Amino acid sequence: MDGTGPDPGRRNPRSRDRILQATRELVTDHGFGALSIEAIAARAGVGKQTIYRWWPGKGAVVFDAILAANENPAGRIDLPDTGDIDADLRTVLRATVAEFADPVFSAPLRALYVELLTDPALAADYRARLEGPMTEAKLRRLRGAQAAGQIDDDADLDLVVDLLYAPLTQRWLLGTGPLDEEFADRLVAAALRAARPGQ
Amino acid sequence: MDGTGPDPGRRNPRSRDRILQATRELVTDHGFGALSIEAIAARAGVGKQTIYRWWPGKGAVVFDAILAANENPAGRIDLPDTGDIDADLRTVLRATVAEFADPVFSAPLRALYVELLTDPALAADYRARLEGPMTEAKLRRLRGAQAAGQIDDDADLDLVVDLLYAPLTQRWLLGTGPLDEEFADRLVAAALRAARPGQ
Amino acid sequence: MDGTGPDPGRRNPRSRDRILQATRELVTDHGFGALSIEAIAARAGVGKQTIYRWWPGKGAVVFDAILAANENPAGRIDLPDTGDIDADLRTVLRATVAEFADPVFSAPLRALYVELLTDPALAADYRARLEGPMTEAKLRRLRGAQAAGQIDDDADLDLVVDLLYAPLTQRWLLGTGPLDEEFADRLVAAALRAARPGQ
Amino acid sequence: MDGTGPDPGRRNPRSRDRILQATRELVTDHGFGALSIEAIAARAGVGKQTIYRWWPGKGAVVFDAILAANENPAGRIDLPDTGDIDADLRTVLRATVAEFADPVFSAPLRALYVELLTDPALAADYRARLEGPMTEAKLRRLRGAQAAGQIDDDADLDLVVDLLYAPLTQRWLLGTGPLDEEFADRLVAAALRAARPGQ
DNA sequence: GATTAAGCGAGACGGTACGTCGCGTCTTCCA
DNA sequence: TGGAAGACGCGACGTACCGTCTCGCTTAATC
Numbered sequence: 001m002d003g004t005g006p007d008p009g010r011r012n013p014r015s016r017d018r019i020l021q022a023t024r025e026l027v028t029d030h031g032f033g034a035l036s037i038e039a040i041a042a043r044a045g046v047g048k049q050t051i052y053r054w055w056p057g058k059g060a061v062v063f064d065a066i067l068a069a070n071e072n073p074a075g076r077i078d079l080p081d082t083g084d085i086d087a088d089l090r091t092v093l094r095a096t097v098a099e100f101a102d103p104v105f106s107a108p109l110r111a112l113y114v115e116l117l118t119d120p121a122l123a124a125d126y127r128a129r130l131e132g133p134m135t136e137a138k139l140r141r142l143r144g145a146q147a148a149g150q151i152d153d154d155a156d157l158d159l160v161v162d163l164l165y166a167p168l169t170q171r172w173l174l175g176t177g178p179l180d181e182e183f184a185d186r187l188v189a190a191a192l193r194a195a196r197p198g199q
Numbered sequence: 200m201d202g203t204g205p206d207p208g209r210r211n212p213r214s215r216d217r218i219l220q221a222t223r224e225l226v227t228d229h230g231f232g233a234l235s236i237e238a239i240a241a242r243a244g245v246g247k248q249t250i251y252r253w254w255p256g257k258g259a260v261v262f263d264a265i266l267a268a269n270e271n272p273a274g275r276i277d278l279p280d281t282g283d284i285d286a287d288l289r290t291v292l293r294a295t296v297a298e299f300a301d302p303v304f305s306a307p308l309r310a311l312y313v314e315l316l317t318d319p320a321l322a323a324d325y326r327a328r329l330e331g332p333m334t335e336a337k338l339r340r341l342r343g344a345q346a347a348g349q350i351d352d353d354a355d356l357d358l359v360v361d362l363l364y365a366p367l368t369q370r371w372l373l374g375t376g377p378l379d380e381e382f383a384d385r386l387v388a389a390a391l392r393a394a395r396p397g398q
Numbered sequence: 399m400d401g402t403g404p405d406p407g408r409r410n411p412r413s414r415d416r417i418l419q420a421t422r423e424l425v426t427d428h429g430f431g432a433l434s435i436e437a438i439a440a441r442a443g444v445g446k447q448t449i450y451r452w453w454p455g456k457g458a459v460v461f462d463a464i465l466a467a468n469e470n471p472a473g474r475i476d477l478p479d480t481g482d483i484d485a486d487l488r489t490v491l492r493a494t495v496a497e498f499a500d501p502v503f504s505a506p507l508r509a510l511y512v513e514l515l516t517d518p519a520l521a522a523d524y525r526a527r528l529e530g531p532m533t534e535a536k537l538r539r540l541r542g543a544q545a546a547g548q549i550d551d552d553a554d555l556d557l558v559v560d561l562l563y564a565p566l567t568q569r570w571l572l573g574t575g576p577l578d579e580e581f582a583d584r585l586v587a588a589a590l591r592a593a594r595p596g597q
Numbered sequence: 598m599d600g601t602g603p604d605p606g607r608r609n610p611r612s613r614d615r616i617l618q619a620t621r622e623l624v625t626d627h628g629f630g631a632l633s634i635e636a637i638a639a640r641a642g643v644g645k646q647t648i649y650r651w652w653p654g655k656g657a658v659v660f661d662a663i664l665a666a667n668e669n670p671a672g673r674i675d676l677p678d679t680g681d682i683d684a685d686l687r688t689v690l691r692a693t694v695a696e697f698a699d700p701v702f703s704a705p706l707r708a709l710y711v712e713l714l715t716d717p718a719l720a721a722d723y724r725a726r727l728e729g730p731m732t733e734a735k736l737r738r739l740r741g742a743q744a745a746g747q748i749d750d751d752a753d754l755d756l757v758v759d760l761l762y763a764p765l766t767q768r769w770l771l772g773t774g775p776l777d778e779e780f781a782d783r784l785v786a787a788a789l790r791a792a793r794p795g796q
Numbered sequence: 797g798a799t800t801a802a803g804c805g806a807g808a809c810g811g812t813a814c815g816t817c818g819c820g821t822c823t824t825c826c827a
Numbered sequence: 828t829g830g831a832a833g834a835c836g837c838g839a840c841g842t843a844c845c846g847t848c849t850c851g852c853t854t855a856a857t858c
Binding site: 032033110113114116117118120123124126127131135156158159160162163165166167169170171173174175176177186187190191193194195 | 231232309312313315316317319322323325326330334355357358359361362364365366368369370372373374375376385386389390392393394
């Protein structure tokens with residue numbers, strides 16, 4: 001499975017950082033169109049081969065660029081827990097709305113989505129390394145609410161996560177409606193209504 | 200509105216049909232990667248210029264290819280209405296699940312989504328000419344259910360549409376979970392729970 | 399041989415003139431590169447078909463444009479004849495030098511040469527309708543000089559014409575040397591020296 | 598001299614040779630019309646960019662193809678010198694007549710002439726790298742004849758070169774007369790008559 | 797300390813597709 | 828029915844990137 005790739009110990013971390021930095025800058029400043037391997041290599045002052053040596057393609061570079069930017073020293077993501085699931089979800093979804101509105105965050109992510117749609121291997125990686133941990137954190141918080149009796153014991157928590165986030169993502173990607181705090185709040189209310197105790 | 204484009208009266212409808220047909224065939228048989236303007240032109244037996252004359256780019260061609268395939272002589276889409284909103288929505292969402300599973304339907308649509316993410320003008324067109332009418336049909340059916348007392352009078356119907364469809368679309372695009380009739384049913388149940396009368 | 403072409407009686411002379419005029423203007427003002435059938439038709443306010451109906455190609459149009467500009471009502475060209483062949487040839491060659499220096503004359507002619515090199519049929523037409531009569535006029539004048547004893551009776555007059563004009567044309571086309579009145583004079587002197595009486 | 602172009606040290610000589618070879622083959626076998634950058638690239642098994650990287654255009658490629666075919670290891674061209682200028686020039690002009698009659702030689706050259714007429718930069722290159730050295734060789738031989746008293750000391754040798762070659766080239770390009778050994782001989786005789794000693 | 801085997805910057809290479817231009821043919825509609 | 832207009836199938840243009848490759852050069856690990 002491995003052994004065939006190059007020795008990571010020999011990798012130049014300086015080049016890696018410059019590549020990921022250049023990727024973020026390009027996509028933020030000049031849009032998706034400007035994002036080519038050649039442009040990344042040129043801006044990073046790096047040979048193209050150095051990119052192809054460590055990543056299978058443009059999508060993987062963008063993915064790592066996003067991961068590197070969001071790097072969490074603690075290693076584990078957790079949603080806030082004030083004991084009030086309603087307020088906590090509102091906080092989190094409002095934060096997500098704010099991120100979608102910020103090009104520094106959303107431009108690379110949108111570029112990543114484009115690649116995800118056409119590259120199943122990359123999509124699997126995305127689910128495993130980004131979507132998975134995030135969903136797990138959300139599920140943990142919802143399980144806490146469940147234990148606290150704020151959510152029905154039989155509620156389908158995976159579905160609740162979908163109800164909370166899919167509409168948000170869809171509006172961001174397609175612009176099918178306003179994407180503001182009010183929408184975040186209504187989404188939280190609706191999702192919790194669907195999952196409230198006593199069915 | 201424009202007046203700058205070429206005279207549509209001079210357009211050769213035979214070429215138009217062959218282009219849209221070729222587009223559907225290419226994307227269904229050989230995937231997104233095979234979908235280039237050159238490939239479409241070659242398969243359709245048409246000059247590239249004939250494509251560029253009538254469409255601004257690949258995305259617009261794919262869009263028209265999808266619209267032409269779904270062309271409804273009646274002109275107006277309507278959801279089934281048996282009087283039972285729960286059953287009707289299950290029917291419709293199960294049908295959507297089936298469509299997503301059918302490459303003839305889903306392959307061109309996925310190609311369209313890729314273009315939508317990078318082309319705001321195309322996205323606006325998509326919302327106006329495809330997403331809009333579909334959403335309107337869904338809203339009509341939900342309003343009927345509201346009048347019949349199956350949905351709360353104060354329910355936010357736009358939000359209900361999002362709750363029903365966004366999770367479906369997301370699972371289709373990213374593969375974040377199983378996409379089957381059971382999921383459709385649970386989605387309908389959850390959305391209706393969030394909107395049921397008496398808050 | 400004919401009968402297949404369109405009836406010349408029905409031809410619109412106004413269109414013809416505008417096409418030839420547009421051809422001259424384009425090549426003079428914007429160079430060879432600007433000379434396309436499409437550009438001629440557009441500038442002349444004429445349909446492309448009208449050009450293709452009456453000319454086989456771009457070269458033939460340029461040829462007619464040049465012929466029309468040099469149209470001689472008398473129909474017959476004649477070199478000056480003062481009785482002094484030396485002076486007369488100098489006059490004529492100096493005039494040719496001046497023409498080559500004038501873009502209004504030389505730009506269309508250069509465009510014609512380009513076509514001549516790649517189109518044998520056009521070249522044949524050129525020899526018959528332009529080069530032939532001109533050479534004939536030159537030969538007439540040389541024969542007069544022969545009769546007057548200024549040129550050897552056995553001189554090869556065709557060759558003399560070549561000696562006089564080919565170097566001129568070559569310098570004009572390739573820029574292989576200065577092209578001025580002094581060169582014209584030296585050319586005349588040399589050609590006459592090669593043909594002078596008493597061998 | 599430039600410094601702006603790509604590093605010639607990195608150039609693949611194998612590709613260069615195949616491009617020039619393909620150019621000669623195309624123009625000889627299929628005529629000028631078949632000579633497109635795309636056709637050259639295809640026949641040479643080379644990317645188009647590899648041509649555009651090293652040559653500014655089709656004309657320059659043809660030029661190099663001709664130069665490469667005529668490559669002289671000695672580096673310096675010289676006309677035969679038997680001591681008899683008349684005989685030597687006849688030999689050389691007869692050889693030129695033969696070359697013009699041989700498509701392997703004349704087809705690429707004719708293609709080059711077409712380009713020369715429309716590209717001043719290429720024409721300058723042609724004069725410097727092909728016409729110049731050839732003319733210089735001819736002048737050397739004529740100077741030898743001058744020293745031997747076969748040509749007048751005051752003769753304008755540049756003009757003699759023009760008298761010898763321009764009529765030949767003109768007949769070849771335009772077909773304005775027979776182009777055979779007899780014509781070559783007459784040309785030599787006339788030019789030498791114009792330059793013979795004692796005026 | 798010398799050797800050696802990566803990684804690396806650079807960029808040429810064979811390709812594919814781009815979006816544009818002009819070709820010569822055709823069709824439509826007007827005078 | 829000639830002509831203005833221009834759509835059409837086609838082929839070539841010159842450019843942008845793709846992913847692979849081949850160069851010297853550093854640079855770290857091994858002898």
